[in-house]
Amino acid sequence: MAASRIVELASRIAANTNKINDYLVAHNLSTPSFDVNGAQDTLIPKHELDIESARTAIIDDTLELRRLVLGPREYLMSYTVSPLQKRQAMFANCYNSNSTTNLLASKLLHASR
Numbered sequence: 001m002a003a004s005r006i007v008e009l010a011s012r013i014a015a016n017t018n019k020i021n022d023y024l025v026a027h028n029l030s031t032p033s034f035d036v037n038g039a040q041d042t043l044i045p046k047h048e049l050d051i052e053s054a055r056t057a058i059i060d061d062t063l064e065l066r067r068l069v070l071g072p073r074e075y076l077m078s079y080t081v082s083p084l085q086k087r088q089a090m091f092a093n094c095y096n097s098n099s100t101t102n103l104l105a106s107k108l109l110h111a112s113r
Contacts, residue, residue, distance in 0.1 A: 009065040016054040016061075020044065023051045 003011070024031055029043045044051050067075045 006065060006068055009061045009068070013058055013061050013065070016058045019054045020051060020058070023048070 021031060023029075024043065030039060032039075032042075042055065044055055046052055070078060
């Protein structure tokens, strides 16, 4: 029996993660972390094409795995507009030269508080 797509993706993610980890360890580089003192950017040099390719594959495969595991409905619903996005849109409209838009945006902002 052939492996399902989600198992295939998980295997590829694991293999590519091991490839990156082995590279980082071999070059005495820290592993990715959100630690306060951690690196702010990726430590994988762009000239390391094989490792950069593994990194790109992980990103693509994790996104596909997420979509598959969520399913069509939940995946589409995961892109709803957040309250922060609504406020950002209202602030952007405040800078429009149209005074009616400015007034409406101001009222919406105060109503959402």
